[in-house]
Amino acid sequence: MLGITLNRKLSSQLEELKFEPFSVGENQVKIKIKAAALNHRDEWCRQGLYPNLKDGVILGSDGSGTISELGSNVTSLQVNQEVIVNPAMNWGQNQKVQGKDFQILGMPSHGTLAEEIVVDADRVHTKPTHLSWEEAAALPLAGLTAYRALVYQGQIQTREKVLVTGFGGGVAQFATQFALALGGEVYVSSSSPEKINKALALGVKDGFNYKNQNWTSEALEKTAGFDLIVDGAVGDTLNDLIKVASPGGRIVFYGATLGNPGKIEARKIFWNQLKLMGSTMGSDRDFKDMLDLVTQKQIKPIVDQVFSFSHAAKAFDRMKAGDQMGKIVLIP
Incomplete structure (x- = not known):
């Protein structure tokens, strides 16, 4: 499998990494990524400006795809289901503010710029049917x-x-x-x-x-x-x-x-x-309510350009330049 990782020792600060598929825990699912989108935090990681950076971590917080494997305890989802991923992890029970263990998918945990990703099942939501793979991938973090x-x-x-x-x-x-x-x-x-x-x-x-x-x-x-x-x-x-x-x-x-x-x-x-x-990111309730609004009003994200994983550096450079109108999306 292929993933785009942070490697600050390289001049491009990105590296295509071959890796073995991650094992699926009992409360997790494996997703075959169809599209992933960039956020400014990905470029900040590339520039070494984000806290707690780790070389070798697969970047990317936004992704859409199909479920390829279910953990033994997962009953609410199905193999081949079309989904998007909520990248806000460990928000906690307080709607007013995130908990001390809050993290965003893609650093320090492996993210969506990969052919496959394993995430907790409670991070996974059905993809709105009116959105393409690229549009769906553009939605989660920024939306x-x-x-x-x-x-x-x-x-x-x-x-x-x-x-x-x-x-x-x-x-x-x-x-x-x-x-x-x-x-x-x-x-x-x-x-x-x-x-x-x-x-x-x-x-x-x-x-x-x-x-x-x-x-x-x-x-x-x-x-x-x-x-x-x-x-x-x-x-x-x-x-x-x-x-x-x-x-x-x-x-x-x-x-x-x-x-x-x-x-x-x-x-x-x-x-x-x-x-x-x-304000920053949002709770699980915010994510569900956001998806409901997008679905009810048939809102479509603006996609700026789509790049292949092999041209990830060009996608990152476009984000760094600030020329984009909407979201920059990558596909495996």
Whole structure:
């Protein structure tokens, strides 16, 4: 069998590894992977920027495929069933926050960039029938992250004005699609006019180029402020988000690709009664509810490009460059 592993000793930091199929425990299943998708954490692992890295670990958190073998205690699933994998492991019983043993599939445990994977049966869900293998593989991590940020933490309400920043990335595209499906008046920001046009084609109300120094004034003129903002960048953009939030608004962060802010306009936060919330991945309940929404509203992930495993380095390079519109998918 073939898997794409982390090897920081190589210049590409990736290695195609031949390995023996993993044995299946009594509460596990083996899945023949049909498609797997990249997330930023995979590229961060490649660059050595993720904690607790281990060479030789098969990367990848997102995958779809068919069950090829069942553990002796597994009765709720069937061989040849078409499935997707929930990559959030050991969340725990507290819906409010993940437990101390929480992990994400693909580091430090073996992930989905392989021809086969063995996972606990409770991580496996039936693939929505309206999705292709590539679309299904694009959904789990980013879809779960977007759903929790928007619905559980953000508490989106019908007709609220919602801003999703950085449209084009995986989480942002799902947050946009979910917000539209839930009746929000949705706006996006991006540095790419092409990506803004793609968002408009999906049904968003308007888009703002955050490279434009006057984008916050433009946004306030058009909307009078946003009830809910979903952001994965933070850094010094935080004060711009505070500016465009409506009094009583909520700002939810699911990442910090720009790092920590240099300063915070604290007076605007307390005077305008703003709520700043952090969010990451999601619980098992969030995953089930996300799948229900995707199925009921027939939501289809945006797939940027599909690469073969043999061209994994090119796929990783595309993610590193940040040129993608939607999810980058690999197939064995």
